[in-house]
Amino acid sequence: MPSGRVHNLINIGTYSALAAAALYADRTGLWPIAWTDALGFSAAFLIGTFLLSPDLDLATGRVDSKRRWGLLGFIWVPYGRVFSHRGLSHSWVLGPLTRLGYLALLLALLFGLAQTAWPELRRPLPALDERWLWPVVxxxxxxxWLHLMADGVGPGHGWRHLRGRRSRSR
Ligand SMILES: [Zn+2]
Structure with missing residues (x-):
């Protein structure tokens, strides 16, 4: 299983190659790229690589992706408790969504707490332009997916894991 450093190298290498190709396509007029696409894609890719890695399922211990959160690293400990290493957290569709969902849940809890202290607080509605959506996704x-491929985890992993869990509990 590749270490955190190898994962980072693979992701950054792929990103650099994509960026070079995109720059070339844009410069030569082959495929003009909007700056919103480039920015949205890059930001989401870097956040996914460094802050929301599938290996956060190891957050009960010491893991690179948790360390990057600095003082806030502890917020991922419950996530590491719930998700077994390379289980559902390492599935192709649900896995990435579990980390976003977990983060959204924490933010909602935090907001709820803040609202009990300051009842006049209003939820800030993110006015996200839909042109950001697909590059970010x-x-x-x-x-x-680059992380999962490097781990040797195929796209069928999630289903197998869910089925295995159900047949075990039977
Ligand atoms: Zn992994």
Whole structure:
């Protein structure tokens, strides 16, 4: 199983190659790229690589992706408790969504707490332009899939894992 450093090298190498190809396609007029696409994709890819790695399922111990959160690293410990290493957290579709969902849940809890202290607090509605959506989705999922491929985890992993869990509990 590749270490965190190898995962980072693979992801950054792939990103550099993609960026070079995109720059070339844009410069030569082959495929002009909007700056929103480039920015959305890059930001989501880097966040997915460094902050939302599938290996956060190891957050009960010491793991690179948790260390990057600095003082906030502890927020991933419950996630590491719930998700076994290379289980559902390492599935292709649900896995990346579990980390986003977990983070959204924490933010909602935090907001709820803040609202009990300051009842006049209003939820900030993110006015996200839909042109950001697909580049962000593509950047985030690609960063996750490169990790899974390097781990040797195929796209069927999630289903197998869910089925295995059900047949064990029977
Ligand atoms: Zn992994």
């Amino acid at each position: 593509a950047g985030y999922f690609l960063s996750q």
